[in-house]
Amino acid sequence: MDLKDHIVEMAALSKLASKKLSYAETTTKNKALLMMSDAILNNKDYLISENERDIKLARENELSEAFIDRLTLTEKRINEMAQGLKDTAALPDPIGEVVKMWKRPNGLQIGQTRVPIGVIGMIYESRPNVTVDAAALCIKSGNAVILKGGKEALNSNLAITKIITDAAAKAGLPDGSIQLIDAGGREAVNILMRLNDYIDVIIPRGGGNLIRNVVQNSTVPVIQTGVGNCHVYVDKAADFKMAENIIVNAKVQRPSTCNAMETLLVHKDIAKDFLPIMCEKLASLHVEIRGCAKTSAIVKTVKIIPATEKDFATEFSDLILSVKVVDSIDEAIDHIFKYGTKHSEAIITNNYANSQKFLAEVDAAAVYVNASTRFTDGGQFGFGGEIGISTQKLHARGPMGLNELTTLKYIIYGNGQIRE
Incomplete structure (x- = not known):
């Protein structure tokens, strides 16, 4: 199977998963997050050893110390990742929240309720913790997620994804809820950005070049996250x-x-x-x-x-x-x-x-x-984590937590009204 067919197959599976996740019980989603947290803590040594492989390659390629800092998983950062999963589980579930309701003169009751966006494509660079943050927030908000991390963090991301997907499956989440594209580099990114039939939004998180590439070339809608000057x-x-x-x-x-x-x-x-x-x-x-x-x-x-x-x-x-x-x-x-x-x-x-x-x-x-x-951080703002910090003005702005990964649906109650 060539790369495009492989990614399309993944995206199709994510779309099926998103349908089931959209009405998943809060208890099931929280159970998955807590089991993911425990699995992260129980596999610290494995995560650190896989991360060390990435750090070794980064040093051999003479990447900057700032880059290596973003890449590094310490015991403290692993503990923070696990705690972030628990914090997200403790947050109110936004799905099904009725944001407002009003009554028209003809008796129709019209409201707005929060629903998941669907399938989130997450393209990011060197921070392995983003893998956990994105998965946690997407699962709690009823979205499936396809992750495409940078090649420099591949071993770390593969290890994290294996741990959390196994835990999510044991908790009862549908297959395809969390997936990682582990090959293809820029070609994979280019394919992902054009899968409008399967992916509802792309969120790029990283340096200016990555964000500009996605904003300029994606046919899937993009939420632009922040270069921070x-x-x-x-x-x-x-x-x-x-x-x-x-x-x-x-x-x-x-x-x-x-x-x-x-x-x-x-x-x-x-x-x-x-x-x-x-x-x-x-x-x-x-x-x-x-x-x-x-x-x-x-x-x-x-x-x-x-x-x-x-x-x-x-x-x-x-x-x-x-x-x-x-x-x-x-x-x-x-x-x-x-x-x-x-x-x-x-x-x-x-x-x-x-x-x-x-x-x-x-x-x-x-x-x-x-x-x-x-x-300026989702955890510091009380969101349990963030999938990115949006610097644009449409849909979401600032740290993107659970509410920012939802959209609104109108619900209308009648008792036989017809339009004259």
């Missing part, structure tokens, strides 16, 4: 210690994530007092700083590399930070409008009017006042 703006009314803590967290805690800060904007009135302290702190944490001319003029104690237009437009996903001194909050907002990717943006300020101006005028999926951008 995120900013923190330190207003002239900011508390310096708070700003320092937030900036360190947003840049250093896990720089490879899409919600990490990539550009620091600082108001000119505080730049001379704040920037030297902040840059020294960041440099001590091995952050490379690329600053505007004003930043270079102010900071003399650490190396500042002259920032370029490209730097301000780049999601580094690494310990690299662009820094710019701005004359006003309006200039900060304009800079974000020009270079931001509509993911996550933050202002540090004790000025209420400025905080409200920033919230109102910054166009992004998540806008923060006095908090780190690192919180």
Whole structure:
């Protein structure tokens, strides 16, 4: 069987599974998630050993440390994956929820209820945990999922998928509920993106090149998830210690994530007092700083590399930070409008009017006042996990949890009404 026939066969099986999943009992779905969680915990050594094979290949291919960080499964991350499955099981089932109901003058009662989207095609890169997050959220929301991970994480994804599909089957979920395409590379992606008869939506999750390829070439509808060129703006009314803590967290805690800060904007009135302290702190944490001319003029104690237009437009996903001194909050907002990717943006300020101006005028999926951008995450938002962070405005925006993997169906109750 050639690759296309193989993927079409998988997609057809997913479509059949999605029909059964659409009316599966909540207890059955939760049982599957809990059994999947237990299976993950019971197979830690196997998962780590398979993951080590991927890490070894990544190092041989001289991939970046940031990439390897995204790829790595530690015991802590495996525990988090298992807990995410339990958290998702504990969430309310969105399927069948009546969102609203109203009565027309002719007596018809019209309502909207949540139903699954159907078959989700998930295309992603190096994070093996996405395999679990996507499967968990799709199962709980009554969707079948076809996973296409990056080749760099193939051994990890195969191991995870084997564990969770076996557990799901034992719990009574239909065959084809969770499937992984394990071959074909870009050719497989190109086939998947054109299976309109079987797949209801494609969700790409990864770097800019992957997302652009899917958005530009898929004939299946796409929910675009986020390249994260995120900013923190330190207003002239900011508390310096708070700003320092937030900036360190947003840049250093896990720089490879899409919600990490990539550009620091600082108001000119505080730049001379704040920037030297902040840059020294960041440099001590091995952050490379690329600053505007004003930043270079102010900071003399650490190396500042002259920032370029490209730097301000780049999601580094690494310990690299662009820094710019701005004359006003309006200039900060304009800079974000020009270079931001509509993911996550933050202002540090004790000025209420400025905080409200920033919230109102910054166009992004998540806008923060006095908090780190690192919180843009399904788990942190209380969703039990996420299938991605949407940066578009249609259907879903921000971290996509259970509700975002549903659509609405009209239900109408009558007692014999006919239209005149």
